[in-house]
Amino acid sequence: xxxxxxxxxxxxxxxxxxxxxxxxxxxxxxxxxxxxxxxxxxxxxxxxxxxxxxxxxxxxxxxxxxxxxxxxxxxxxxxxxxxxxxxxxxxxxxxxxxxxxxxxxxxxxxxxxxxxxxxxxxxxxxxxxxxxxxxxxxxxxxxxxxxxxxxxxxxxxxxxxxxxxxxxxxxxxxxxxxxxxxxxxxxxxxxxxxxxxxxxxxxxxxxxxxxxxxxxxxxxxxxxxxxxxxxxxxxxxxxxxxxxxxxxxxxxxxxxxxxxxxxxxxxxxxxxxxxxxxxxxxxxxxxxxxxxxxxxxxxxxxxxxxxxxxxxxxxxxxxxxxxxxxxxxxxxxxxxxxxxxxxxxxxxxxxxxxxxxxxxxxxxxxxxxxxxxxxxxxxxxxxxxxxxxxxxxxxxxxxxxxxxxxxxxxxxxxxxxxxxxxxxxxxxxxxxxxxxxxxxxxxxxxxxxxxxxxxxxxxxxxxxxxxxxxxxxxxxxxxxxxxxxxxxxxxxxxxxxxxxxxxxxxxxxxxxxxxxxxxxxxxxxxxxxxxx
Numbered sequence: 001x002x003x004x005x006x007x008x009x010x011x012x013x014x015x016x017x018x019x020x021x022x023x024x025x026x027x028x029x030x031x032x033x034x035x036x037x038x039x040x041x042x043x044x045x046x047x048x049x050x051x052x053x054x055x056x057x058x059x060x061x062x063x064x065x066x067x068x069x070x071x072x073x074x075x076x077x078x079x080x081x082x083x084x085x086x087x088x089x090x091x092x093x094x095x096x097x098x099x100x101x102x103x104x105x106x107x108x109x110x111x112x113x114x115x116x117x118x119x120x121x122x123x124x125x126x127x128x129x130x131x132x133x134x135x136x137x138x139x140x141x142x143x144x145x146x147x148x149x150x151x152x153x154x155x156x157x158x159x160x161x162x163x164x165x166x167x168x169x170x171x172x173x174x175x176x177x178x179x180x181x182x183x184x185x186x187x188x189x190x191x192x193x194x195x196x197x198x199x200x201x202x203x204x205x206x207x208x209x210x211x212x213x214x215x216x217x218x219x220x221x222x223x224x225x226x227x228x229x230x231x232x233x234x235x236x237x238x239x240x241x242x243x244x245x246x247x248x249x250x251x252x253x254x255x256x257x258x259x260x261x262x263x264x265x266x267x268x269x270x271x272x273x274x275x276x277x278x279x280x281x282x283x284x285x286x287x288x289x290x291x292x293x294x295x296x297x298x299x300x301x302x303x304x305x306x307x308x309x310x311x312x313x314x315x316x317x318x319x320x321x322x323x324x325x326x327x328x329x330x331x332x333x334x335x336x337x338x339x340x341x342x343x344x345x346x347x348x349x350x351x352x353x354x355x356x357x358x359x360x361x362x363x364x365x366x367x368x369x370x371x372x373x374x375x376x377x378x379x380x381x382x383x384x385x386x387x388x389x390x391x392x393x394x395x396x397x398x399x400x401x402x403x404x405x406x407x408x409x410x411x412x413x414x415x416x417x418x419x420x421x422x423x424x425x426x427x428x429x430x431x432x433x434x435x436x437x438x439x440x441x442x443x444x445x446x447x448x449x450x451x452x453x454x455x456x457x458x459x460x461x462x463x464x465x466x467x468x469x470x471x472x473x474x475x476x477x478x479x480x481x482x483x484x485x486x487x488x489x490x491x492x493x494x495x496x497x498x499x500x501x502x503x504x505x506x507x508x509x510x511x512x513x514x515x516x517x518x519x520x521x522x523x524x525x526x527x528x529x530x531x532x
Contacts, residue, residue: 003203003229007195011164011188014228015084019044021230025204030227032251033235034243036073040230043077049150050081051157057112057133061160064090064170066110066132068101068119071214071235074137074146076223078114079169079214086160089169091215093180095498098122100180104172105132107182107372117142164188170372171217171313182372183217183313190224192365196337197225200307201254201281206231208255209247211239211262216499217313218287222257231255241265245275252279254304259500260290267297280304286311288501289408289426291433292330295323308333310406314381316392317342317362319406332405340364342406343391344399349383355402359412360394367392397424414504416445418453421482425504428455428483431475437466442494442502443485446512454486458507460493 001020006012021030022044030043038046059065065082067089069075082089090108092101094115101122105113106129114135115123120142128134134143162168168190172180202208208226210233212219226233234251236244239262247253258266263285266272283302286309298306310333311318319342321334336342343351344358352358361383367390370378383391397409409415409424416423425443432441439462448454459471468488476484489511495503 003198006228007198011191013161013187014080014168014190014194014224015047016161017228018047018080021227025230028204028230029232031073031076031233031235033072034237034247038073038077043080045153046077046150047081047084048157049153049155050077051085052151052155053149054082054085054087054112055157056151059085059087059112061086062088062162062166064088064108064110066090066092066105066108066113067115067215068092068094068105069114069116069137070094070118070237071210072116072137072237073235075114075116075214076233076235078135078137080227083168085157086162088167090182091169091171091213093172093215093498094119094213096180098126102126102128104180104182105129108170113143114146115143116140162187164191165369167369169220171220172215173313181374181377184369184372185313185315186369189315189366189368190220193221194225194228196366197221198229200225200284202226202229202231204230206254206281207234207251207279208232208257209234209236209244209251209253211236211244211256212259212499216287218257218259218499221286221309222255222284226255241269242271245269245272245277248280249276254279254281255283256280257284257286259287260285260294261288261496261500263290263294263298267294267301273301278303282307284309287499291430293433295330296327299323299327310334310408311362311366312392312394313368314392315364315367316394317364318366321405326405329403329405332401332407334406335404336362336406337364340366341391342400343385345383351385354400357397357399357409360396360398360406361391362394363389363391411504414444416443416453416455418445418448418455418482419451423455423483425455428457428475428479428485431478432457432459432471432485435471435474437461437463437471440494442504442507444504444508444512446486446508448486455483456507456511457485457488458491458494458511459488461490 022040025040027039029037030040031038065087067078079089092104112133114137116138117140135149136143137146139145139147167184168187170182208222210219210223280303282305284307290308306323308321317340318337319334342362346358381392395412397412410426428443429441432438438459440460442458443455445453446456472485472488495506
């Protein structure tokens with residue numbers, strides 16, 4: 001099966017594609033981690049054995065199968081084997097608090113949980129549901145050892161080919177805005193993701209590093225296209241900049257999907273320029289704001305193209321910034337993908353004209369079925385245009401420039417309303433990080449007796465001797481009167497989700513307990529300067 005055939009087809013089940021590749025690619029490596037490798041032929045055999053074992057356990061078509069484990073070959077086998085069984089892969093956020101993992105498990109309705117000893121250690125002492133069977137992917141004693149559980153060699157599952165609308169996986173939201181929700185993505189939605197990704201230079205010789213967890217959509221949008229193209233996936237259990245560079249050189253990596261904090265750590269590594277990265281064809285980025293200066297550094301020093309993608313795990317619409325073709329647009333997230341429509345609406349749900357700033361809504365062939373078991377939450381995500389077309393709310397504020405490139409202002413929930421003025425934290429963060437003494441910055445709104453809310457900056461210093469008050473003063477000189485920062489707090493590092501999103505809710509909870517009652521005065525017109 002050729003890539004062109006997959007791109008042209010309205011729908012082909014993933015298991016059919018993988019079996020076809022196995023017949024053609026045989027001994028070539030399909031998936032590797034830092035200690036194990038599996039060929040295409042063995043991958044196909046193992047997926048049959050996992051699928052047959054799941055069916056033996058009574059797992060029905062479209063029944064969720066939970067997975068909570070670190071990146072490894074066996075973790076990938078559990079994910080792909082569940083699909084071959086006709087079930088739904090439900091990878092849980094294994095780095096979440098143990099009680100949250102159990103809540104996800106309960107929400108999914110899974111009767112089978114693949115896990116490893118690290119995950120089991122976190123769950124120890126908690127009330128684990130008796131009806132859920134535990135299978136230890138690392139062959140430890142935290143469940144039935146995987147090597148003993150799988151069906152015997154030569155076993156074949158009953159073929160259960162999915163319909164396009166059937167659920168492919170349940171991805172749990174990161175929980176940065178509260179309790180994680182199960183996002184149900186269909187086989188058709190995944191096929192559309194893959195068709196889009198295959199145009200990025202994937203083929204038999206491609207090799208992709210996956211350095212974020214398999215429970216993340218960020219990972220799956222590179223993991224699945226690589227396998228669909230019959231390439232090789234290299235899984236990292238835990239990201240480390242030097243290990244990433246060593247793997248890239250050793251495995252002759254062609255593709256990588258990274259989040260911005262990973263790019264920063266890689267580019268800051270003192271030995272970066274000593275590694276041979278000439279095998280790279282394309283690097284992609286998503287999940288969090290990607291500073292323009294960092295994009296420029298990647299373009300200058302790292303071979304291969306660079307594309308930033310913007311969108312939601314839930315779907316809606318996506319944009320792509322092909323940075324190596326548009327170096328003058330690094331402050332944007334690019335243009336809508338073909339067949340994707342983005343509109344900007346106001347607080348009352350009215351569509352706004354081109355160039356206006358407002359909430360982003362989008363529609364495309366990539367749209368979730370809904371949140372698992374939460375129809376009311378699903379409806380909250382929807383917006384319908386005058387013709388009745390369904391869009392998903394992105395939860396972000398933005399605008400289009402004169403060339404049709406989308407500029408993100410901020411998350412709607414992170415926007416600060418101070419004295420009646422809208423303040424976008426990204427504007428303040430950009431001003432702070434212009435200063436060489438500031439390595440990273442996050443701005444949140446905290447209570448103010450005078451203005452309702454006021455900006456607080458939390459920074460990581462590049463120069464430990466720098467004066468935070470001097471940094472604040474310098475930033476406020478460049479900011480508008482209504483934008484000025486009331487206070488700066490210094491931390492060793494910003495709290496982040498496992499895929500690199502800054503957890504601003506944690507910053508607000510930690511630093512915003514007591515309202516600022518008195519305004520620090522920086523100028524004679526301070527009454528107009530929004531707590532500055």
